[in-house]
Amino acid sequence: MINSDILINNKTPFYYYDIDLLNRTLEYIQSEANKYNFNIHYAIKANSNTKILKHISSFGFGADCVSANEIEQSIQCGFNPNSIVYAGVGKADWEIELAINNNIQCFNCESIPEIEIINEIALKKNKKVDIAIRINPNIDAKTHKYITTGIEDSKFGINFNEIDAVLETIKKLKNLNLIGLHFHIGSQISDMNIFKDLCIRINEIHKIINDKGILLKSINVGGGLGVDYDNPENNIPDFKSYFSIFNQYLNKVKGQSIHFELGRSIVANCGTLISKVLYIKESANKKFAILDAGMNDLLRPALYNAKHKILNLSSKDKLEKYDIVGPVCESSDSFGKDIMINKASRNNYIAIKSTGAYGESMASRYNLRNLTNVVFSDVNHI
Ligand SMILES: *Cc1c(COP(=O)(O)O)cnc(C)c1O
Secondary structure, three states: OOOHHHHHHOOOOEEEEOHHHHHHHHHHHHHHHHOOOOEEEEEHHHOOOHHHHHHHHOOOOEEEEOOHHHHHHHHHOOOOHHHEEEOOOOOOHHHHHHHHHOOOOEEEEOOHHHHHHHHHHHHHOOOOEEEEEEEEOOOOOOOOHHHEOOOOOOOOOEEHHHHHHHHHHHHHOOOEEEEEEEOOOEOOEOOHHHHHHHHHHHHHHHHHHHHOOOOOOEEEOOOOEOOOOOOOOOOOOOHHHHHHHHHHHOOOOOOOEEEEEEOHHHHHHHEEEEEEEEEEEEOOOOEEEEEOOOOOOOOHHHHHOOOOOEEEOOOOOOEEEEEEEOOOOOOOOEEEEEEEEEOOOOOOEEEEOOOOOOOHHHOOOHHHOOOOEEEEOOOOOO
């Protein structure tokens, strides 16, 4: 729980991170993944706060990056360059160069032109670099359309019907080693059967590639495990079932390593956005609780229509219905409509739960507002 000293001593809005919960989550992942020798790469984009990154790297996990700056930040925060995988449909030349200079583990490639440019830059540097092909398995993650990434007309990955052309291209390029396959079908996936379907599809694709005489050193199944936003008290996702599905359904090949790229499920629950009520505004049919936090602090509700549990930490009065909104000059700057919270008044503290993933990392200075403050449970900030 967040104690009242923390509330009183810090300027709102701020992200509050429960480091004890983060550590317990990491210990649990480590013990479950170790059962099967699975390799975990933390998806930096979910939360790239340096202190959070240092905690995660201290557990020996690798990193999953989608930009050169993420690669630099993860190395600065203790991740081993040799455990960094790098995805993204639009890697710029300088980013590819930076990744090669740092000897990262693997480029996850998303198109033929990208593969050709990586080879060209590697050739100039007289290096040979390891790549994996990101294949679009055409599996619907059944999540929000903005975070569904593995269906045929998404911009991500290479469609399987192009595989022959891709393999032909790679064969001709002397500065690349094809070491594996990469998949990432989307985020906030709550139905475990989708991961089972993914395994079955990976096995099929893997076999077709093996039959062409190509042996692969690694299979990267991506991330996407969802969290229970409605019940933030269920605060550690079911990594046990998640990993056991991959262990059960993914064909095992001797000497081949299996990789995961988890973001949300690692950090979502340890973060809470704390804000204060500025005003209660009443119109004919509605009551608005206007917060000092806005979409620049937490974009997910405006961007994906995401729902976070919202609590009034300062009131035990009866529940009332509010539209809970921010101060930003956009109608989409709303955290929820018709939300029941304890009767609210000016200066009440409002907690928006499970905001450790894609919260602080998406914050901006829109409307020239301040970047959100950050407070850690294990440090006394004044
Ligand atoms: C965003 C992303 C992830 C992490 O997804 P989560 O849903 O946060 O686990 C993993 N891999 C790639 C390639 C991504 O783009």
